[in-house]
Amino acid sequence: MGSVDMAELFSRVGEELRTQEGSRIHRQLREATSGSGRLAALLQLSAMAEATPQGPGRLDKSRPAATEWLLRERDAGSDQERLALLNLAVQFAPTPGSEEQQPLELRDHGQTLTAALLRRQHVLHGCGRPEDRAANALYLRQLRDVLPEATSKKFERELESVLAAADEQPAADEERPFKLPKIYGGLHYKLKRTSALVNPAYVEGKGRCLVANEDIPPGSVLITDSPYAWALGSDRWQTHCQNCCRRTLAPVPCTQCAAVVFCSAGCRQAAWSRFHRAECGILEHLRGGGLTPMALMVARTALTAGMARLRPYLARCDSYDITDVDPAAVYDSLEYDAVFDQVPNSAFRSILDAIRRGTLAIYLLRCLLLTELAAPPAELDERQQLQLAALLLRHLESCACNGFQLSELVPAEELGRDADDEPEAVELGGAVSATMSLINHSCDPNMTRVNHGRHLIAVTTRTVAAGEELQDNYRALFHEAPRAVRQAALLERYHFNCQCSACRLHWPMYDRLSAVAPRAAVRDLLETGAQSESDGEFRSAAQAFAAAAQLVEADHDDPLQPNRLLVDCQGYLTRCLWLAYRL
Ligand SMILES: C[S@@+](CC[C@H](N)C(=O)[O-])C[C@H]1O[C@@H](n2cnc3c(N)ncnc32)[C@H](O)[C@@H]1O
Structure with missing residues (x-):
């Protein structure tokens, strides 16, 4: 229901720039040295008249639309689909303050929002989802008073346990707090929500960055940031x-x-x-x-x-x-x-x-x-x-x-795969988080980034030595892709020529890294980590893998040449941190 088709508009602009009159504007555009100069050139194009919002700017609520979604729910093939359709019914149903007024106070059986909400609780109950969390909704208490008179006995019985659970819960009329992990090393006095163990710095050719002011072990939470947008x-x-x-x-x-x-x-x-x-x-x-x-x-x-x-x-x-x-x-x-x-x-x-x-x-x-x-x-x-x-x-x-991607872990079965498969991180959207944005890239990163809801968490995945830059990975790991591929992707997307150690020293990919045998203590830690991970104890697993990474580093002759074992430890640790902090 787009009011302007951007793809269509870009091609119209392109066409106009190729005309004789357009070539003058094209030249101005090329020669402009500022954003406002480029915009002033673009604004001369007649196609720019189409870059104007058309049609309704708001998707309106209406009882017929909500009823339509509710009716479609009857034919849904799965609980998943059912819940999605009921969500739409809830979304479209007029709510207090809107023109159709006060649906929760209307006690008639045909009331759409009430019906959608009740039906939703029923489906959640039936498919064994954590309905206590669903029950913790502001409207559930109100629903008790507006139960349709014609509700079936069976439905009422099923709802009873949900309503009882609601009584146990605090009303969810407040924001659910985020359980963010504790920042390692205390809080910085001027970098908000950041560890006192890093400082901002400026490096020629890379711009601003964050640098450790003492050795920081793997597994340390250094930032728990709140985005601006x-x-x-x-x-x-x-x-x-x-x-x-x-x-x-x-x-x-x-x-x-x-x-x-x-x-x-x-x-x-x-x-x-x-x-x-x-x-x-x-x-x-x-x-x-x-x-x-x-x-x-x-x-x-x-x-x-x-x-x-x-x-x-x-x-x-x-x-x-x-x-x-x-x-x-x-x-x-x-x-x-x-x-x-x-x-x-x-x-x-x-x-x-x-x-x-x-x-x-x-x-x-x-x-x-x-x-x-x-x-x-x-x-x-x-x-x-x-x-x-x-x-x-x-x-x-x-x-x-x-900008940062926000994602969530989705169980494999919800993605239509085997229930025993690993959950997958699925993209949700993005966030603007300026402190996190101070961190530069390396193809051999020493940290990972996880989002918890909209919040972003930075955790080290190996020791960051005093004076070393904290380095994230913008999705170009040295052991996963050849140098030329990584460099081209970083140049195109982020506009820099990567100068990290792995790029400068042409480090080989995973298969050609040296494979050192782990000593007994490392083996034990890896086993403990794997056991905790399979028990769902992701924070304990992360601790074990972080300790293993530290031991591997200690055994290492040349810290600039990682071996497969160190790469593996960082990989296990990253995965557990994702599981631990995303939940
Ligand atoms: C998220 S920002 C990092 C902070 C940035 N240096 C600043 O001053 O605000 C990403 C940008 O930093 C620069 N950058 C990040 N990693 C770099 C690297 N390894 N080499 C050169 N420039 C880098 C690039 O300009 C990139 O587009």
């Missing part, structure tokens, strides 16, 4: 909370639009005041036409900041002047300055990149002008609108080389 892929909007990004078994819909759900009234309120109030009326424009979660993330960055915060940055929209780190500055991912300072690599981008992101920035600007962002008294003149578009362009660029 985040977005789910639209295929998750029925199943995951827009605020905490966790799967919700008991969706609490937005009271205004039929597009999104939350897992509690608390999450709904938090998202409403942070970004959803402003975006609710334009979400269909942002979802439409193949816009990625990245575009939504950029829109949410601007909406979260608000015009008062953005205004001083309008004049700086084209400049990136970071050449060092300020030792006195406080660095907080929840502050807009940190997001603004993320490296956009604008100078290294191709003309095609400029056209695509520029067109998108113009479209996003026009969507945002329909929101409270630019409503009086924040009105913007033409020059300021161009600057705001350039700011959005900068964020579209910086998101592409700083």
Whole structure:
């Protein structure tokens, strides 16, 4: 239900640039040295008139639509499908505050939202899902009073245990807290949610980074960051909370639009005041036409900041002047300055990149002008609108080389595979998390990154020596892909030539690494780790694998030449950390 088909629009822009009149604009575009210059060139194209939101910006709730989903549930082939359809019924059912008014207070048997919610509890109960968590929903207590009179006895009995469980639970009208792991080495005094054992630094050719100020053992949690903005892929909007990004078994819909759900009234309120109030009326424009979660993330960055915060940055929209780190500055991912300072690599981008992101920035600007962002008294003149578009362009660029993927582990059987197979990390969306973005890449990383809901956790996977840079992996591990493939991917996506040890010294891939026999103590630790992992004790497993990695490192003659055993230990540790912190 896209209002603008972006793929179509890009090809129209391309066609126009190839015409005689377009070639003048093309030259201006090539010669422009700033984002706003490129946007000014693009705005001369007549195709740019199409980069304008069309049609309704909000997906409206309606009783007939909700009833339709409810009826379709009867023919569903599996519980999974059933729950998805019921989620849609809940989402589309009018809720208090919307035009059709107060459905939970309507006590008639045909009441759609009530029916959908009750049916949902019933299905959850029937398929043995953790319905106590589902029961922990704000509306369940209210449902007790509005049980349809004609509910069957059997259904009522089944519901009894669910309702009893609800009585045991605190009401989920507050945000479910995140159980984030403890940061190793105490908290940094100026890097928020980061360990005191790392400091920001600047390295010529790589930019800013984080450096250890003492030896840090494997398995140490160094950052538990909160993102500034985040977005789910639209295929998750029925199943995951827009605020905490966790799967919700008991969706609490937005009271205004039929597009999104939350897992509690608390999450709904938090998202409403942070970004959803402003975006609710334009979400269909942002979802439409193949816009990625990245575009939504950029829109949410601007909406979260608000015009008062953005205004001083309008004049700086084209400049990136970071050449060092300020030792006195406080660095907080929840502050807009940190997001603004993320490296956009604008100078290294191709003309095609400029056209695509520029067109998108113009479209996003026009969507945002329909929101409270630019409503009086924040009105913007033409020059300021161009600057705001350039700011959005900068964020579209910086998101592409700083944004993080959010994912969740999905049991193999839910993916239609054998129940004994390993769970798989499935992409949910993305997050803008500026402290985490200070970490550079290496094809031989010394840490891994895990998301817990929308939060991002950095944990070491081998010893990070004092003075050593903390290094993540942007999905190019030296033992998994040849150097040329890794370098090409990093250059294309993140605009740098990787200079890590594995690249400089042409380290071989896994099969050609030396295979050293583990000594008895390492063997014991690997066995203990494997046993804990199969018992589901992922944190204990991670501890054992971290200790094994440390012993292997201690046995190692040359720390710059990892062997297969060290690679294996890091691999096991990474997997267990994923399992331990994602749950
Ligand atoms: C997530 S940011 C890392 C922080 C960044 N250095 C800064 O100053 O904000 C990613 C960008 O850092 C730079 N970078 C990261 N790893 C690098 C490496 N191994 N070699 C050179 N540049 C690197 C590239 O510009 C890349 O697009």
